[in-house]
Structures are given as C-alpha cells and as structure tokens.
Amino acid sequence: MNADPVLWREGDLIDDRYRVTRILGQGGMGVVHQVRHLAWGADLAVKSPKGQRWNATRREQFVTEAETWVSLGLHPHVCSCHYVRVFDGVPRVFAEYVPGGSLHDWIRGRRLYNGDHRGVLARMLDLAIQFAWGLEHAHSRGLVHQDVKPANVLIEEAGEGAVTAKVTDFGIARARAVALAAAADDTAPGVSVPVSAGGYTRRYASPEQVDGLPLGRRTDVYSYAVAVLEMFTGGATWRAGEVAGEVLAQHRAHAEGVPPDGGPPHLPSDLADLLERCLRHDPAHRPGSMSEIAAELTGIYQRALGHPHPRQMPKASELLADELNNRALSLLDLGRPGDSDRSFTAATKADPQHLAAAYNHGLRRWRRADITDENLIATLDGIRAGDDSWQARHLLAQVHLERGDLTSARALLESALHETSDEPDVRAALRAARSPLGVDARCTETSAIAWRGEQSIVNPVRIAADAPLALTGGRDGTVRLWDLDSGHCHLTLSGSSRPVIAVDISPDGTVGASASGDDTIRIWDLTTGRGLYEVRTERPRRPGRGFVAQGEYYTVRISADARFVLWAEEGKVTLWDFWGAGRTVLHDEDDGGWRAGIDLTADGRLALFADGDRIRMWEPASGRGWQTAPIPDGIAPGFLRVSPDGRSAVTSGYAAGTIRLWDLVSGQCAHRLQGHRSGVRALSFSGDSRFLLSSGQVDRTVRFWDLRTGRCLRTFALPETGGYVDEVRLAGDARRAISVSDNGTVARWTMPAGPMTAETGSAILQLSRPRPVTDLANLSKKVEAQVVSAEQAMADGRLPAALDLLTQARATAGYERQSHVLSAWRKLARKSIRTVLRGSWPGKTLATGHFQSADLSQDGTVAAVCHTDGTVRLWDIEHDTELREIRVNPGRSGGMGVCLSLSVDGRRLLSGENDRVRLWSVDTGACLHTFDVGEHEIWSVRFAADDNHALFSGYPWTQLWDLRTGSVLSTMHERVTSVAWAGPLSLAAAIGGMHRDTVLVHEVADGQLVRRVDAPRPPGNTQDPTGYEAFFKPRGLVEWSSAGLSADGRQLLTGDEAGAIQLWDLATGERLRQFEKEPDHTPSKLRFTADGRFAISTGRDFKIRAWDVGTGRCLRVLGEHRQPVDDIVVASDSRRVLSWSRVDGARLWELDWELEAREAVDWDEAAAPYLEGFLARHGQHPTDADIDGLLRLLQDAGYGWLRAEGVRAELDRMAVAQRKR
Structure with missing residues (x-):
C-alpha cells in the first residue's frame, strides 16, 4: 500500500475489497482510478482528490462535487454516482465505469x-x-x-x-x-x-x-x-x-x-443554424x-x-431501495446525517423489507440510542422470516457481534458460510466471532437460593455492591442473608410477625435494614445477627387510602456506616441520624402518587427523592435541600438510584419502561433510556457511573446501557426458569453482573467488552451492489408490462394468469414491494384466497406518548386518534395525509375517557364521551347527532356492519342502537369484547362471571344467550394461609383474558390467564384446537381476519402476533409496544392492523400475503352462510348498494373469485326459497 493515504497506485488493495487497476484520468481537483470490486466482480471508477493539494478548502470543494453528483439520481445519459466512501479521512466518489472512453x-x-x-x-x-x-x-x-x-x-x-x-x-x-x-x-x-x-x-x-x-x-x-x-x-x-x-x-x-474518408461529415445546414443560435453572446437570445x-x-x-430518430426521450430511472440505500450511505460519509436519514427512510418506504437499508438504518438508530439492539434484531428477524438468505444471516450476525453475543453470531455465520464459502466478508466476520479478543456476553451460570418469594406480592431483596451477599425479606417476617456463591443462608433474623416490605444492605454487606408491615424499621449488624436500632415509621394514613403492599410504595436505604437511614412511603420521606439529629421528616406532601423512590449515597452525604416531576436532594449533615428542574411528563412511581460518584441518578418505576438519567450537577434530565416494556424492577450503576444495568417488570429482560450516549448496548433474555428479576448488581468494572429473581434463581452474567472495534466485530454498514441504469430501465419496462397484463387478466376473470404475472414481477430484484406492484398484488388478493403470511412491516405511527383512543375503518383506509385534549385527528392512510380535526369532550378525570369507532367506509365517526355518544361526518367535521345514554358511562362504541346501527358498551352492559332513530333495540348485561356481523346471526361475545371465567355469546338483535364457554378450574389455594391477604399472591382460578368471534359467527377464540389460546365451534360448543403457547404471551386481545383463516393477538408481553387458525401456530411477531396494548383492529381485507396503547402510541402494521388464485366461477356453496346472513339483515329487496357491500364482504372472506352475476343469481334463488318456506 502506498504510504500517501490520499494517492492510490496501481495494484493497491483498498479495504480488502477494492483492487486498483489503473489511472483513468486526472483533472484540476482530482484523479480517477479504475478499481475492481473483488466480491462483486465488477469494475468501478473512483474519483479521489489529489494528495498534494488536499486541505480543508479542497475537501469542502470535493464534498460539494460529491453531493452534487449524488443528488442527480439515475439517468441513461448521466454517468451514475453509485456511492461515496471515506478512506483515510478522504471522501472518494465511486461511479459507474464506462470502458469506451470519452x-x-x-x-x-x-x-x-x-x-x-x-x-x-x-x-x-x-x-x-x-x-x-x-x-x-x-x-x-x-x-x-x-x-x-x-x-x-x-x-x-x-x-x-x-x-x-x-x-x-x-x-x-x-x-x-x-x-x-x-x-x-x-x-x-x-x-x-x-x-x-x-x-x-x-x-x-x-x-x-x-x-x-x-x-x-x-x-x-x-x-x-x-x-x-x-x-x-x-x-x-x-x-x-x-x-x-x-x-x-x-x-x-x-x-x-x-x-474525406475517416473524417467528419459535412455539417447539416439546419444543425449549423441551431448551433449559431446557441453560440450567441447574449444568453437571452439562445435556446431556452x-x-x-x-x-x-x-x-x-x-x-x-430520411427516418425518425430511433430513440425515445428517456425518463430518469426510479430510485429503488438499493440506490436509495447507497445514496444514504454516501450522504453519511459526506457528513450529512440528516439527509442520510431521509434517504434511508425513502429506501425503507420504497421497500419496507429491504435488507441492507433496514440493517443500515437500524444500526444507525441503535448507535444513537433511538432504538435498542432488541428492536434491530426483531426487524432483521422479521425480514429473515420471509427470506432467510445468507446475506440476512451475515448482517444479523454483525449486529450480534456488536452487542457481544458471539454464540449467536458464530451460529449464523457458520450457516451462511455453508452457502457462500468464498464470501470474504462472511469469513472476516467469523474470524472476529472466534477471536480470543472478543467477550461472549451472556448468562454464564444459574443457581438457586431456597427463598420462596412466589407467593408474595412483595419480594424485597437487595444485593451488596462489593460482596456476593443478598438480603431478602419474607412474608413470614424474617430477614435472611444469603451467600450468592454457595446459595447458603448465613443468617435468619426475626423481628416481626408481619411481612417484610423493604430491605437494604451496605456495599460491603456488614449492615442491613428491614421494614415490616408493623410500621417498624430495624437496623442489623449482619456480621453477628444483632439488632442495632429499631424505629417506628409513623405511616401517614392518608384519608380514604388503605395499606397497599407493593414495593414501589415503600423503600428503605442505609448508609455504609449505619449512621443514616432513609425511609419513604406514600410521598413521605423520613431520615434518621442515629449519631446526631435523630428523626427528620424531609418531605411530606400527598400528591396521590404513592411515591417512594429514594436513595442514599453510601457515605450518607446525599439523600434523594423522586417527587412527581423532579428529584429533591438533601445533605443529611447540614439539612440543606435543593431540587432538579421539573420535567413536563413526570416521573413514574418506583425507583431511584444515585450513581457512585453522586453526580447523576436514574429513575423509573414498575409501570413505566422509561428510565431517566439525571445530571445532578446541572439539575437537568440528560437522557431517556427507552427499551423496557411496561415497568422496571431493578437498577444498578457501574463503579465509574458510566454504565447501568436494569431489569424489566414484564419483558423478562436485563439491559446494559451506556449512560454517555443513552444507548442500550445489550438486551439479555432471561432463562426460561429465571422468573422475574427483582434485583441486579453490576460489578464495579462493568464486566460482570449478578441478578436474583422472585423464584430464587441467581444468575451470573458477562457484559459486552465495551465499544467494538474492527478486531472484535464492529458491524459494517452495507452497500447495495449498483446496477447499470440501462438494466434498471429495462427491468422497469418489463415489470410495468407484467403489471398491466395482470390487471387486464384480473378484469377478464383469468385470476391464475394474473397471479403468475404478478409473481414474476415480484420476483424481480427491487420490485417485490414496489408500490404499484404491491398495489396490484393487493387488488388481486381481493379476488383470491390468502394462504400464508408472506411478510409484514411497520406502517405509519399515528400517535406517540399519551392519548385516549384510536380506531381504523373496516376497509383500512381511514384512521382516527383522540388525543388527551379532546382533539380527534383523522388520517387518510392510503395517501398519508391528515383529513381533519374534530373537537370532542376530552372526558372527565377518573373516567374512561373518549372512545372512537369509524364506520365501514370511514366516512362517519362515533365518539363515546362519558354519558353521551356523538355521530360525526368525517367529510365535513360536523356533528350529525347526539345520543344520550343517561347515567351510564360509555366504555366503548362500535359501528355495525351496515353503518346504521351501533353497539354502545359500559360496565356491565351493552346496547344495540338504531343510529337513524336514536332508539335502543336490545340490551346485553355484559360488556361486549367481540362482534360477528356476517353470519346468519349477528353475535356478540363477552367475558362474564365474578372471576372472568365464562365467555357468553349473545345474539345481538335480541340479546339472547346462544352459547356459554366456561373456563377450567384447576385445584389450588384460594385463601392466604397466613391471614395477611394484602401480601398474598393466590393460585387463582383460570380466567378468560380475551375472546374473539370469526366474522361468520361460526368459531370462537378464547385466551386465558395461563397463556392458552383455544378455538371453539360455536354450533356444537366443541373445542377444536389449542394453539401453541408462546412465552409470556397471555393473550389480552384476539381478532380473526375476515376470512377466518388467521388471527391477530396481543398479550401481556405487549407483542402483536399473527396466527394460523388451521394449525394453531404462531406465524410471526408483527411488532411490539412498550406499554399494555388497549386494542387491535384488523382491516377487513387483512392487509393492515392497528394496535394502540393509550400510553405508548398508535401504530399500523402492514401485512403481505401469499395467494391462491382460482378461475372465476359463478358460485360456491361454502359462501352460503354469508348470503343467509345478508338476507336476514336486508330482507327480500336489498338495494344495489347493499349488494355491493355483500360483494365486498365476500372478497374479504376469500370468495372474491365468485362472479358478481353468479352471486346475484344465487341470492335471488335463496330469496325465492325463503318466501316459499
């Protein structure tokens, strides 16, 4: 390699992938080399600045040139700039190599x-x-x-x-x-x-x-x-x-x-005239x-x-995801990260499953802490579910290398190497995965301590910072000191007959504190087991509020020398100085928040309290207090941890997955660490205060954070037997950690080795192989012709031919999810049968943070979101535009808030606002009608399939209303969770019973019960053997957690608290199938697709899953929320799902299905129930609009291959038969 880092010479090997072949030419600013991309086997032209003239000014000029060239896009008569890369601090333009010369x-x-x-x-x-x-x-x-x-x-x-x-x-x-x-x-x-x-x-x-x-x-x-x-x-x-x-x-x-031969021909006179006009000295007189x-x-x-010019004026080639990905990387190397992100976004919009763009953009977002490693892996796994290529495994392995999961990386790379043994990048990554310099971050060992915490709501445990010791509190009032290396209990301390609700231990494990339900705090010498001090807590006894035994409400902290003890409960903070001032109440204000997030530095120099929207701090020695700046969205009740150096703190809570990092010197919130779903159970700093370890409340993960950037470096999944982690302790050097779970599991972990380098496996951003513009133009013409032919075949009823043409189009590289190809595929889907989930990807995010409710029209084209101030925003999903805003009553404090329902066609909106329901026009924003429901409080509203009726639900009732007359037609004494409108009977399912152990299916028209499905009742204790119910977690009855009806009313899906999903035949009451269980997925919502072949669920893990109803198998995870999901809505054509959490946003998920196309026929008897239901609702004389709605329903149900005239003929035949009966 040449010593000059700027100037390349013939034969140089650059980045182990480019061989310099020769110099093509030189100009005032730079030199152009021909290079060979060794992996691609392709020649490229590379423009580099001249080394001897390289300085800051020249660099900026060169960057401007590169940006200009990159912005030109693709045109057959412009030499394409493929991408820009920086080597040795110098940007190089990699362009199309044209061997013919100039x-x-x-x-x-x-x-x-x-x-x-x-x-x-x-x-x-x-x-x-x-x-x-x-x-x-x-x-x-x-x-x-x-x-x-x-x-x-x-x-x-x-x-x-x-x-x-x-x-x-x-x-x-x-x-x-x-x-x-x-x-x-x-x-x-x-x-x-x-x-x-x-x-x-x-x-x-x-x-x-x-x-x-x-x-x-x-x-x-x-x-x-x-x-x-x-x-x-x-x-x-x-x-x-x-x-x-x-x-x-x-x-x-x-x-x-x-x-003469071999020379130029005569200049045509009309061309000479044109050149004469072009060469006029006044620009205004030249052609425009x-x-x-x-x-x-x-x-x-x-x-x-004597004949026309044989070429047509070409259009610029459409930038496909490959080209947009390369443009994004070029802009990144040119120091334009914002423009780069926009290009990545355009690439993923052009192809939501584009491997390189998803990997590059995800890697960028992970490195700047926008997402976690878990999010990026989920994205790549989603792409692999549709195409498990060696390239996908290679890129996923690089992510695993960067997060320190060498075991997963090695498995993926070894698998990839079997398919592409000569790929140098795969070999290089595998060398890094096998390198002795790498650290395989993982759970290295699990053991158990005989601590039975599973029967108690409160499982207090604290691990010493500098010793392998843990202090636990029991439901029986005992305090135990455990040796985490041996698993033995060193000490059992008894001081109360009431449950222990909080404990703490000094860094060296020599002193501890415990708080019990008898309002007593005890200080212990853990070397001898002797009690040092005992104080009464004097609980505040807030009016109207009972005792709640949950750990975020009660916290005790002790200084290393046992001089200071800090106690918090229900917003009251008390400090004891056993060597001096005695008891001092530092804070006693009831804000209704049950806040007990406190901490005390080991030396007792600083006491802290997370109070609503800020952190309050005191110096125990002087009594001086101060506070941080407030934050607008507040701090969730739960945890506060101060860093070892006392310069920062973190806060989080059981009900909030966001961890906030506070700079105590400036008094500002420095970072929001987002990754945990729902809440956080434990937090621990490294010795240098740079890293943080956290454990999740619901997601059963342990996460390792870099606090300088807010980045989640690694997400660890707990072993299946690991329970829920109640306490973690990160070693001072941040290389190891230990955790204790509520079931007594002790796990030891190794952490990632820190910032990754090329030697230890830093992930490399991935370029897409450029394609000649002429090839792209030819492919575009070919695909366009296939789409046009497919649409004609659809119009002619030749559906298998249309499927064959569109399958060919989607098999063309870069066009699988191109917008007009995908649009034609989805048009065909309405005339075909959906067979397999081909792919899925995130769609539009409609709302983030807190809001009240959301809905999606049945046809999936319009969405509505009601924000906390009562503003309802309506979106045209197809065109990604906001339609309008409607102002509704924001709802009263403590009420259910506003609920929404969009009509089938998205043109009308129902809003449930406490004790009234209003009907709105989406087109104009006008209120069309107000329905007074009296003293009832509205929990949910939903349009019927005909848009003329609706169900209003409260607790515990549901009413069917006629929206035209404003009258109540029927009442059910349960709150309905699912409705089936398409079958012979319109049915509604509700979960009833005192213990939610019964699913009741009613006929909507008259409220009559037609089917009851009872939950099994396994044996188990139902009372607390100690008599302290507040601390007891009973083995409860199996409860139904969710229920969903198929659109035709033939089948029912149930989910229970044990995580089981079951399929039932409503006609016979027979259980047809139990679905395969997924870890931690207790289903809270179940929705069939309109054809009844698939289902969508969400659960206590906050993940959105797709299921094959015929096999009971989970097809894939579509995505997830960080907080509980309030509802999911599946569009009738099954191409779109809305999931929303009122505290974590509303998101759309796009679904892509494999299809089975049948030749169009007049009738199939399997569709008869839909016609029977149609006649039951519309009578003997339906309108043309009614019949059009029936045809759409049949398309949604997978019968779109039935000819409209055949359906009409069968409808007439059935109507005649009914009249004869």
Whole structure:
C-alpha cells in the first residue's frame, strides 16, 4: 500500500475489497482510478482528490462535487454516482465505469468517424441528442454543469455499433434551487448560479463565464454547442470559447465537396443554424433549454437521414431501495446525517423489507440510542422470516457481534458460510466471532437460593455492591442473608410477625435494614445477627387510602456506616441520624402518587427523592435541600438510584419502561433510556457511573446501557426458569453482573467488552451492489408490462394468469414491494384466497406518548386518534395525509375517557364521551347527532356492519342502537369484547362471571344467550394461609383474558390467564384446537381476519402476533409496544392492523400475503352462510348498494373469485326459497 493515504497506485488493495487497476484520468481537483470490486466482480471508477493539494478548502470543494453528483439520481445519459466512501479521512466518489472512453477520445482517435458518411452522421447526431438529454436531466435537478466539453462525455458501446453518451464530472456545478421555466430570464437573480472565475475550461467557456457574470443553464447551452461543433470540425482549433461562433461561420463557408474518408461529415445546414443560435453572446437570445435543443435535433436527424430518430426521450430511472440505500450511505460519509436519514427512510418506504437499508438504518438508530439492539434484531428477524438468505444471516450476525453475543453470531455465520464459502466478508466476520479478543456476553451460570418469594406480592431483596451477599425479606417476617456463591443462608433474623416490605444492605454487606408491615424499621449488624436500632415509621394514613403492599410504595436505604437511614412511603420521606439529629421528616406532601423512590449515597452525604416531576436532594449533615428542574411528563412511581460518584441518578418505576438519567450537577434530565416494556424492577450503576444495568417488570429482560450516549448496548433474555428479576448488581468494572429473581434463581452474567472495534466485530454498514441504469430501465419496462397484463387478466376473470404475472414481477430484484406492484398484488388478493403470511412491516405511527383512543375503518383506509385534549385527528392512510380535526369532550378525570369507532367506509365517526355518544361526518367535521345514554358511562362504541346501527358498551352492559332513530333495540348485561356481523346471526361475545371465567355469546338483535364457554378450574389455594391477604399472591382460578368471534359467527377464540389460546365451534360448543403457547404471551386481545383463516393477538408481553387458525401456530411477531396494548383492529381485507396503547402510541402494521388464485366461477356453496346472513339483515329487496357491500364482504372472506352475476343469481334463488318456506 502506498504510504500517501490520499494517492492510490496501481495494484493497491483498498479495504480488502477494492483492487486498483489503473489511472483513468486526472483533472484540476482530482484523479480517477479504475478499481475492481473483488466480491462483486465488477469494475468501478473512483474519483479521489489529489494528495498534494488536499486541505480543508479542497475537501469542502470535493464534498460539494460529491453531493452534487449524488443528488442527480439515475439517468441513461448521466454517468451514475453509485456511492461515496471515506478512506483515510478522504471522501472518494465511486461511479459507474464506462470502458469506451470519452467523446474527446473518440474525436482525437477518429473512432467517431469510422464507417460510411451516412452511418457516421447518424452516430454523431444520435450522440448529440443523447448529450442534450443528459444535460437536460441535470438542469431539471437544478444543476448547471459549467464545464461542458467532449472530455466530460463518456461513450458506452453496447454492441452492433450502438453507442450511449453519458455526461460526467459535475465537479464545479452548484446545487441550487434554480428555476428552470422555459420563459425564465437566466440573468435574473432567482435563476442565476454564482460561480468563481476559473472553474471552467476556457476552450468551451461561454462569454459570461469568462466575464465572471452570474450563470444559468444557457451557459451550458453555449458550451454544448462548442462541443458539438468540435465533433464536426474533427478537433478544436481554437483556444477560447468566445470565438466559436466565428469558427462556425468559417466552417460553413468552406464546407465543399465530398468529405474525406475517416473524417467528419459535412455539417447539416439546419444543425449549423441551431448551433449559431446557441453560440450567441447574449444568453437571452439562445435556446431556452436542452430539451428544446434535443427536440430540434430529432427533426434534423429525420431530415438528414430520411427516418425518425430511433430513440425515445428517456425518463430518469426510479430510485429503488438499493440506490436509495447507497445514496444514504454516501450522504453519511459526506457528513450529512440528516439527509442520510431521509434517504434511508425513502429506501425503507420504497421497500419496507429491504435488507441492507433496514440493517443500515437500524444500526444507525441503535448507535444513537433511538432504538435498542432488541428492536434491530426483531426487524432483521422479521425480514429473515420471509427470506432467510445468507446475506440476512451475515448482517444479523454483525449486529450480534456488536452487542457481544458471539454464540449467536458464530451460529449464523457458520450457516451462511455453508452457502457462500468464498464470501470474504462472511469469513472476516467469523474470524472476529472466534477471536480470543472478543467477550461472549451472556448468562454464564444459574443457581438457586431456597427463598420462596412466589407467593408474595412483595419480594424485597437487595444485593451488596462489593460482596456476593443478598438480603431478602419474607412474608413470614424474617430477614435472611444469603451467600450468592454457595446459595447458603448465613443468617435468619426475626423481628416481626408481619411481612417484610423493604430491605437494604451496605456495599460491603456488614449492615442491613428491614421494614415490616408493623410500621417498624430495624437496623442489623449482619456480621453477628444483632439488632442495632429499631424505629417506628409513623405511616401517614392518608384519608380514604388503605395499606397497599407493593414495593414501589415503600423503600428503605442505609448508609455504609449505619449512621443514616432513609425511609419513604406514600410521598413521605423520613431520615434518621442515629449519631446526631435523630428523626427528620424531609418531605411530606400527598400528591396521590404513592411515591417512594429514594436513595442514599453510601457515605450518607446525599439523600434523594423522586417527587412527581423532579428529584429533591438533601445533605443529611447540614439539612440543606435543593431540587432538579421539573420535567413536563413526570416521573413514574418506583425507583431511584444515585450513581457512585453522586453526580447523576436514574429513575423509573414498575409501570413505566422509561428510565431517566439525571445530571445532578446541572439539575437537568440528560437522557431517556427507552427499551423496557411496561415497568422496571431493578437498577444498578457501574463503579465509574458510566454504565447501568436494569431489569424489566414484564419483558423478562436485563439491559446494559451506556449512560454517555443513552444507548442500550445489550438486551439479555432471561432463562426460561429465571422468573422475574427483582434485583441486579453490576460489578464495579462493568464486566460482570449478578441478578436474583422472585423464584430464587441467581444468575451470573458477562457484559459486552465495551465499544467494538474492527478486531472484535464492529458491524459494517452495507452497500447495495449498483446496477447499470440501462438494466434498471429495462427491468422497469418489463415489470410495468407484467403489471398491466395482470390487471387486464384480473378484469377478464383469468385470476391464475394474473397471479403468475404478478409473481414474476415480484420476483424481480427491487420490485417485490414496489408500490404499484404491491398495489396490484393487493387488488388481486381481493379476488383470491390468502394462504400464508408472506411478510409484514411497520406502517405509519399515528400517535406517540399519551392519548385516549384510536380506531381504523373496516376497509383500512381511514384512521382516527383522540388525543388527551379532546382533539380527534383523522388520517387518510392510503395517501398519508391528515383529513381533519374534530373537537370532542376530552372526558372527565377518573373516567374512561373518549372512545372512537369509524364506520365501514370511514366516512362517519362515533365518539363515546362519558354519558353521551356523538355521530360525526368525517367529510365535513360536523356533528350529525347526539345520543344520550343517561347515567351510564360509555366504555366503548362500535359501528355495525351496515353503518346504521351501533353497539354502545359500559360496565356491565351493552346496547344495540338504531343510529337513524336514536332508539335502543336490545340490551346485553355484559360488556361486549367481540362482534360477528356476517353470519346468519349477528353475535356478540363477552367475558362474564365474578372471576372472568365464562365467555357468553349473545345474539345481538335480541340479546339472547346462544352459547356459554366456561373456563377450567384447576385445584389450588384460594385463601392466604397466613391471614395477611394484602401480601398474598393466590393460585387463582383460570380466567378468560380475551375472546374473539370469526366474522361468520361460526368459531370462537378464547385466551386465558395461563397463556392458552383455544378455538371453539360455536354450533356444537366443541373445542377444536389449542394453539401453541408462546412465552409470556397471555393473550389480552384476539381478532380473526375476515376470512377466518388467521388471527391477530396481543398479550401481556405487549407483542402483536399473527396466527394460523388451521394449525394453531404462531406465524410471526408483527411488532411490539412498550406499554399494555388497549386494542387491535384488523382491516377487513387483512392487509393492515392497528394496535394502540393509550400510553405508548398508535401504530399500523402492514401485512403481505401469499395467494391462491382460482378461475372465476359463478358460485360456491361454502359462501352460503354469508348470503343467509345478508338476507336476514336486508330482507327480500336489498338495494344495489347493499349488494355491493355483500360483494365486498365476500372478497374479504376469500370468495372474491365468485362472479358478481353468479352471486346475484344465487341470492335471488335463496330469496325465492325463503318466501316459499
């Protein structure tokens, strides 16, 4: 390798993947090399700055050139910039390699003039037209080239004499928003592009360039004409572009006789006229655009050769995800992270499952703490579920390497290597995974201590910071000291008959504190087991509030020397100084928050309390107090931990997954660490206060955080037998950790080795292999033709042929999820049968943070979100636009808030607002009707399938209303959770019984019970053997957690608290199937797809899952929330799901299905129940609109291949049969 880091030499190997082949050319600013990409087996042109001229100014000029080139996109007559990479601190432009040389080379070497005069003229005019098209593309992007010349036009040979011109080298163009309207004045300030003198080639420069005047696109018109003139003169005999007009005049005057063989043909007179106009010194008198020039040239071509020009003016190629991914990486290397993110977003919009873009963007977001490692892995696993290629395994392995999971990385890379043994990147990654320098971060050992904590709501445990000791509190009032290495109990201390609700232990494990339900705190010498002090807590006894035994409400902390004890309960904070001031109440304000987040530095120098929206601090020695700045969204009740250096603290809670890092010096909240779903159970700093370990309340994870950046470096999943982690302790050097779970499991962990390097496996951003623009254009035409043919086949009822054509289109690289291809596929899906979930990806995020409710119209095109202030925002999902806002009553404090329901077509909205329901027009925002429900409080509203009726639900009742008359038609004495409108009977399912142990299915029309499904009742204790029910966690009865009806009312899905999902036949009451259980997925919502073949669920793990009803198998996890999911809505065509959590946002998930297409037929008897239900609801004389709705329903149910006329005929036959009965 050459010692000069800027200058490359022939034979150099760059980045172990590029071999420098030769120098292609040099310019004022840089040098162009030909390199071979060894993995791709492709040649590229690389433009680099000249080393001896490299400085900050040159770098900025070069970056400007690169940005300009990157922004041009793809056009057949512009040399493509594939990407930019930085090596040795120097940006390099990797561009399309065109082996044919430049137009200058072809003129000088006389290749341009090979052949007979007619063929040569055709070639020259063709190149001139293409040349003009290339410049027009640049102008349409707001760029003026400013150095147009034959040397900046590359020639690509395509065989059989065909040649393609490509404009290159936009080194002095300036990316400005240039107005390029045809009538614009180039010298107007709004369209001029200032450029410094000297940034051009004098032989081709326009007069205004030489004079240093403002420039516009007409300066390129002038230089273009000079270049075309050179083609016909056979070389440039002039030194200054200003005299080109005179040269043209002389050339026209001396053009006589037959031109010699091997030389340029005569200049056609009409082309000479065009060049004369282009070479006028006043820009305003030149042609206004290159497209105008190209159009005139095509006419000249036809007149000169007697046939039309064989090419059509090309369009810029659509940037597919590959190209957008490379553009994003280029902008990143150019120091434009914001533009890079926008390009990544465009790439994932073009193809939501694009592997490289999802990996690169996800890696970037993880590194800047926008997401966690778990989120990125879930994204890549979702892509692998549809395409488990070696490339997907390689990229996922790189993520595992960066998070320190070497075991997972090795398995993936070894598997990938079996498929691609000669791929150097895979081999390099596998070497890193096997390197002895790497640390395999994982759970290395589990053991158990005989601590029975599972029967108690409160499981107090604290681990000593500097010793393998843990202090636990028991339901029987005992305090135990455990040796975590041996698992033995060193001490059992008894001081109370009431349960222990809080404990603490000094860093060295020599002293401890315990608080019991008898309002007593005891201080212990843990070396002897002797009690040191005992104090009464004097609980505040808030009016109307009983005793609640949960750990976030009661906390005790002790200093290392046992001088200070800090106690908090229900917002009251008390400090005891046993060597001096005695008892001091530091804070006693009831805000209704049950707050007990406190901590005490080991030396007792600082006491802290998380109070609502800020941290309060005191110096126990002096009594001085102060506080941090408040935060607008408050601190959840729960935990506070102060760092060892006392300069920072973290807060979180059982009900909130967000961890906040506070800078106690500045008094500001420095970071929000987001990753845990629901709440946090334990927190621990490293000795240097740089790292944090946390454990989750619901997600059963342990997470390792870098507090300098807020990044989650590693998410550890607990062993299946690991229970829920109640306490963690991170070693001082942050290399090891220990955890204790509520079931007595003690786990030891190794942490990632810190910031990753190339030697230990830092993930590498992934470029996409560039494709020639001509190939992309040809593929685009091919796919477009396939889509057009498929749509015609659909119109003709040839559905298998349409499926075959669209399958071919989706198999084309870059087009699998391209918007118009996917749109045609989804159109076909309405006439086909959905067979397998092909893919899924996140759609639009409709809301973040706190709001009240959300809904999705049945057709999946309109969504509504009600925010906390009563603003309802309505969205057109198809066009990604906000339709309007509607103001509703925001709901009273303590009530259920506002609930929403959109009509089938999304044109009307119901809002349930405490004791009334209002009907709104989505089109106008007007309130159409108000329904008074009296003293009832509305919990949910939902439109019926005909949009003329609705169900209003409260506790514990549901009513069917006629929205046209405002009357109640029926009442059910349960709150309905699911409705089936499509079958012969409209059914509603509700979970009833004192213990939620019964599913009741009613007929909606009259409220009559038609089926009851009881939960099993396993044996188990139902009373607390100690008599202290507040602390007892009983083995309860199995309760139903969710219920969902199929659209045709034939089947019922139930979920129970044990995590089981079961399928029932409603006609017989028979259980048909139990689904495979998924860890921690106690289903809270179950929804069938409209065809009844699949189901969507959410559960206590807050994940959204898709199921195959026929097999009971979980197909995939669509995504997740960080807080409990309030509801999920499945669009009737099964292509879209809305999930929402009123404290964690509303999100859409897009579903992509494999299809089975059948030839269109008139009728299939399996669809009869839908027609029976239709006649039951609409009678003997339905309207055309009613029948159109039936046809849509059949499409949703998987019967879209039935011909409309056949369905109408069968409907008439069934109506006649009913009348005869």
